[in-house]
Amino acid sequence: METGTAKAVTKPGAEDLSDPAYLRIRDVIYQASGIYHPDEKLYLLAARCARRMSALKASTPAQYLEQLAFRGNREAELRLLLNEITIGETYMFRSPAQLAALRNVVLPQILEAKSARGFKRLHLWSAGCSTGEEPYTLAMFLLEESVKLLAGWSFDILATDLNDNSLTVAKAGIYGEYALRNTTEQLRRKYFKPHDDKRLQVNDQLKSLIRFDRVNLSNDSKMTCLKGMDLIFCCNVLIYFDLSSKRKVIQHFHSNLLPGGYLFLGHAESLYRVDDRFRLVHFPGGIGYWKPPAGYAGGGQP
Amino acid sequence: MITLEKIRPKIEALDAMPTVPAIIQPLTSMLRLPPEEVSLDKVVMIVSYDSTLTAQCLRMANSPLFGRLNTETVRSAVIALGLKRVEAILLGCCLNRIVPPDKWVLDRMTFWRHSLGCALVSSRLAKLIRYPDPEKAYLAGLLHDVGILVNTLACTDEFRKCVQAARDGHLELDRSEAEHLGFTHCQSGRILAKRWNFSADVTEVVEYHHKVAAAQTAVPLVALVHLSDLLCRLRDLGYGYYEAISVDLARDQAWTLLVEHCPALAKVDLARLTMDIDGAMDEIVTTVDAVFKPQA
Numbered sequence: 255m256e257t258g259t260a261k262a263v264t265k266p267g268a269e270d271l272s273d274p275a276y277l278r279i280r281d282v283i284y285q286a287s288g289i290y291h292p293d294e295k296l297y298l299l300a301a302r303c304a305r306r307m308s309a310l311k312a313s314t315p316a317q318y319l320e321q322l323a324f325r326g327n328r329e330a331e332l333r334l335l336l337n338e339i340t341i342g343e344t345y346m347f348r349s350p351a352q353l354a355a356l357r358n359v360v361l362p363q364i365l366e367a368k369s370a371r372g373f374k375r376l377h378l379w380s381a382g383c384s385t386g387e388e389p390y391t392l393a394m395f396l397l398e399e400s401v402k403l404l405a406g407w408s409f410d411i412l413a414t415d416l417n418d419n420s421l422t423v424a425k426a427g428i429y430g431e432y433a434l435r436n437t438t439e440q441l442r443r444k445y446f447k448p449h450d451d452k453r454l455q456v457n458d459q460l461k462s463l464i465r466f467d468r469v470n471l472s473n474d475s476k477m478t479c480l481k482g483m484d485l486i487f488c489c490n491v492l493i494y495f496d497l498s499s500k501r502k503v504i505q506h507f508h509s510n511l512l513p514g515g516y517l518f519l520g521h522a523e524s525l526y527r528v529d530d531r532f533r534l535v536h537f538p539g540g541i542g543y544w545k546p547p548a549g550y551a552g553g554g555q556p
Numbered sequence: 557m558i559t560l561e562k563i564r565p566k567i568e569a570l571d572a573m574p575t576v577p578a579i580i581q582p583l584t585s586m587l588r589l590p591p592e593e594v595s596l597d598k599v600v601m602i603v604s605y606d607s608t609l610t611a612q613c614l615r616m617a618n619s620p621l622f623g624r625l626n627t628e629t630v631r632s633a634v635i636a637l638g639l640k641r642v643e644a645i646l647l648g649c650c651l652n653r654i655v656p657p658d659k660w661v662l663d664r665m666t667f668w669r670h671s672l673g674c675a676l677v678s679s680r681l682a683k684l685i686r687y688p689d690p691e692k693a694y695l696a697g698l699l700h701d702v703g704i705l706v707n708t709l710a711c712t713d714e715f716r717k718c719v720q721a722a723r724d725g726h727l728e729l730d731r732s733e734a735e736h737l738g739f740t741h742c743q744s745g746r747i748l749a750k751r752w753n754f755s756a757d758v759t760e761v762v763e764y765h766h767k768v769a770a771a772q773t774a775v776p777l778v779a780l781v782h783l784s785d786l787l788c789r790l791r792d793l794g795y796g797y798y799e800a801i802s803v804d805l806a807r808d809q810a811w812t813l814l815v816e817h818c819p820a821l822a823k824v825d826l827a828r829l830t831m832d833i834d835g836a837m838d839e840i841v842t843t844v845d846a847v848f849k850p851q852a
Contacts, residue, residue, distance in 0.1 A: 290828055292835020358726055358800040524827035534827055536790045536803045541827065544804070551807075 275315035287493035351539025382491030386424025389413035414469035427456035513547035640691035666796035673793035703745025779810035
């Protein structure tokens with residue numbers, strides 16, 4: 255397996271992963287969206303493709319690849335496949351490693367730099383917040399840290415999405431067991447109130463930290479107004495953009511961030527060939543894109 | 557304060573300890589012969605003398621990384637693994653035995669997860685960047701932290717405090733060592749590497765994997781293991797506690813040095829490379845756990 259061949263990956267019920275078409279499909283997805291499946295995760299990709307293949311009555315991955323790469327419906331099919339790939343990724347506290355990195359690495363850096371210049375307020379932006387799980391997670395995280403790490407600091411969260419229906423759900427803040435699967439009993443008691451016998455609703459304290467707004471990331475005039483961010487979270491949104499729109503959005507994110515700020519994408523997502531002004535930085539359990547302050551020359555550790 | 561000079565005699569006595577198995581000499585000298593002079597029968601015989609070594613060779617050959625061969629004989633395991641991999645397993649077994657079971661400071665499984673993890677990532681990275689000797693990279697990755705075993709044995713209590721301080725402060729181990737011991741596992745490891753006749757390049761890895769710029773002749777190997785060590789620590793195969801580190805790999809000195817040796821690297825997509833390695837982590841953990849459990 256060390257040489258990285260796909261055929262040794264065996265998961266129960268899996269498709270024939272030795273079919274080289276899967277490697278081509280992986281590359282098509284990576285180049286179009288930045289989402290990458292390492293060899294060991296090809297079985298996931300194959301399972302997602304299988305659903306699209308049966309919808310299209312394609313009997314082999316090669317036939318499906320043809321649909322995905324060469325036919326006129328390429329854009330539409332890619333979008334449908336990406337929907338399959340990212341399905342079920344939205345729930346609260348989805349990435350504990352990212353929160354641990356925020357707590358132990360990222361925020362200490364930012365707090366030190368900001369307080370040296372006399373600032374005591376943090377600005378976070380969940381860009382493409384969908385139905386609100388991410389901004390509410392961030393709000394709970396910040397409130398929990400406000401007794402220690404963030405003592406004496408204030409913070410606000412901007413949560414935007416293009417989709418009005420998603421924003422309506424997000425603003426209502428009513429969630430069932432799936433969204434709350436990673437939320438501890440203690441946090442549920444502290445930040446939620448009962449809504450009906452199956453669902454909980456976020457309390458007013460959480461809501462008060464978040465400003466919801468409809469923003470199209472491709473709208474230049476709107477994007478130009480959103481300055482002074484410390485952290486931007488943009489999970490599984492840019493994957494749907496073509497390269498030139500993606501470049502534009504990333505350019506905006508870069509100027510929306512303060513020097514020293516970070517952009518976080520989805521866990522399998524990367525800025526493949528999009529922008530070299532961000533630095534790809536590794537943390538325990540994850541990566542982030544860092545906007546270095548002027549004069550950064552490198553040296554391994556930001 | 558404890559100093560390196562004070563513990564040096566303790567370190568140098570390690571190879572006289574009875575726990576070092578008698579097979580280390582014949583097997584390593586056999587494996588250093590030109591390949592056409594090595595007798596497979598003799599290697600198989602020597603390996604078979606030692607039950608732990610036999611078990612680890614079989615488990616490694618049967619691990620997912622070797623495609624679950626279901627090998628039952630020492631001979632087929634040795635063939636599947638290759639002689640260099642057998643030598644690495646032998647050295648790992650010997651090192652494992654120099655620490656008595658009740659003396660471990662970093663938990664034994666944690667240490668071997670990190671060491672074997674680093675070996676596997678090193679050889680994988682070596683292949684990805686076309687470093688000419690991936691088995692050397694494997695061995696160097698496996699042995700890079702022998703200094704941790706030296707510190708465990710030679711100054712157990714002081715080292716325990718130093719690890720606790722690192723754990724409490726989310727610090728890198730070598731920083732905590734420099735502060736609390738006055739020396740690091742790189743320096744103490746070098747003494748053992750010399751006593752046990754590690755090759756010159758592996759000795760450099762032991763000494764300089766936290767100070768890549770100081771490496772002299774084995775620069776690419778030291779840089780490669782440094783990066784693998786970092787990747788492991790960034791992906792839950794570290795020292796068993798949270799290190800608050802952030803790394804700009806492309807600007808890490810080790811990466812820059814590797815690019816100098818292999819200009820094609822400058823074009824490598826680092827996000828994809830690290831996602832490839834992330835993808836392999838689960839299998840690496842499975843392999844490490846299979847090879848080192850139960851108590852060897």
